[in-house]
């Protein structure tokens with residue numbers, strides 16, 4: 361076999377036809393319906409959790425709010441000042457050490473409370489009563505706007521004693537342990553929901569939120585009549601945002617027909633094997649590693665980096681960051697400046713221009729599959745919602761920084777949606793901060809209204 365054919369045989373699994381993506385859409389929609397329906401919900405992989413967020417912001421929201429953003433790479437505390445369309449945000453990022461990510465729930469929430477204490481001290485907010493919106497981006501079954509039980513950890517977190525617990529209660533308890541009583545958690549929000557809320561603040565046609573960051577997830581506005589799990593009142597507004605948690609799509613094996621050997625290997629070595637199958641094919645936490653596994657295979661088969669040192673960093677798990685994929689794909693000429701820089705960083709020596717070309721080719725295939733799978737998900741939602749025009753709000757570093765993700769998605773969604781749908785993909789700014797504050801603001805307003813009526 362020619363070298364070219366041998367390389368193709370290593371990577372052909374990433375090239376999927378439109379028909380295949382349509383099949384994925386069909387399976388996804390079936391699983392979503394199972395998640396929405398009372399009878400099948402417990403067995404469904406896609407949980408379709410109702411969020412208790414039933415109204416989008418109208419721009420009249422006012423006041424000072426704290427927001428927390430926990431759910432992946434960074435942990436942030438934010439002070440959000442809302443005044444109509446004006447939004448002022450101050451924030452600080454804190455590190456969550458690995459030992460805390462894999463420690464106990466008490467340690468995690470004590471750490472969070474400590475960061476909050478530092479933040480309010482720095483901003484001189486100790487004596488202010490502040491409502492807090494908690495962006496907690498893990499699958500949760502919500503029992504109220506400020507009551508959410510963690511259903512499972514994802515994205516590299518695994519703290520003992522939190523699954524099944526109300527995370528609002530855990531946060532309140534940690535705050536009380538360090539004598540902070542002025543903060544009330546009024547809403548738990550998923551980052552996808554925050555992203556949607558943040559964009560909907562200025563765009564009335566926005567009804568879908570998508571995250572392409574550490575993880576991959578989507579939410580959208582659903583009619584209550586379709587939500588079997590809804591047990592609250594069905595008064596106006598007869599809609600609720602559904603947090604799909606579609607990262608778990610494929611956990612029952614239904615995506616096995618498109619998974620490659622690299623997807624399986626990545627999954628086997630993850631801290632949650634068999635879980636979050638769709639997320640593992642798309643999101644920033646995993647994409648670089650998929651590329652690395654393919655490059656490793658090509659190098660082992662002597663199709664790439666001839667004579668590479670067996671001790672090379674290329675062979676270390678997790679060493680090929682997803683940001684490399686963005687950098688490499690930003691090379692637009694025959695000089696391969698970024699690609700060379702990445703290869704230098706990995707300590708690979710004596711590579712050729714042909715090697716650079718192959719590395720870039722692998723990156724384009726892996727990232728295109730990720731973009732197309734997300735597109736299949738978005739197209740499924742657009743077809744379901746049947747609105748003529750719709751905006752999809754997107755947040756996350758993968759979408760933000762990858763040079764072609766946006767364009768690839770526009771092309772693919774256009775191909776996959778039913779005729780007559782117009783759509784727009786927009787970058788949502790600071791969904792987890794502004795979005796959480798908006799949910800908190802709407803909640804406080806509704807609460808005050810209720811008290812006034814009583």
Ligand code: ADP
Pocket residue numbers: 431432433434572573574575643644645646681682683684685686687755756757758759761762
């Ligand atoms: P989170 O989802 O935790 O809120 P981000 O949206 O910043 O955080 O996403 C972090 C993920 O994005 C990481 O997994 C990282 O690998 C990936 N990432 C960071 N920078 C880039 C980049 N330039 N291109 C593509 N992916 C990136």
Ligand code: MG
Pocket residue numbers: 432551573756792
């Ligand atoms: Mg985020």
